[in-house]
Amino acid sequence: MKNPIEVARLVMDKSPHVMLVGEGANLFALKQGIRRLNSYKLVTEERITELEKFQNQGDKRLAKYIYS
Numbered sequence: 737m738k739n740p741i742e743v744a745r746l747v748m749d750k751s752p753h754v755m756l757v758g759e760g761a762n763l764f765a766l767k768q769g770i771r772r773l774n775s776y777k778l779v780t781e782e783r784i785t786e787l788e789k790f791q792n793q794g795d796k797r798l799a800k801y802i803y804s
Contacts, residue, residue, distance in 0.1 A: 737765050738773040746770070 737743050743765045747756050756764050766772070 737762075737770055739770075743768075743770055 743761065746768045747753055747761075747764065750768065751764065762772070
């Protein structure tokens with residue numbers, strides 16, 4: 737879903753549940769008129785580059801928290 741906060745609000749307002757996950761959450765959202773977003777739209781070149789940069793940092797990203 738493009739806006740999971742909107743779905744969370746619908747869960748609070750229109751169901752007896754406090755949380756829904758997985759396929760149940762997807763079905764609930766669809767029944768409430770929320771359209772699915774193709775996940776490929778969430779993966780951009782910028783985010784791929786950001787992920788690769790993060791992965792290449794290795795243990796250095798942890799060291800600043802452990803040794804500071």
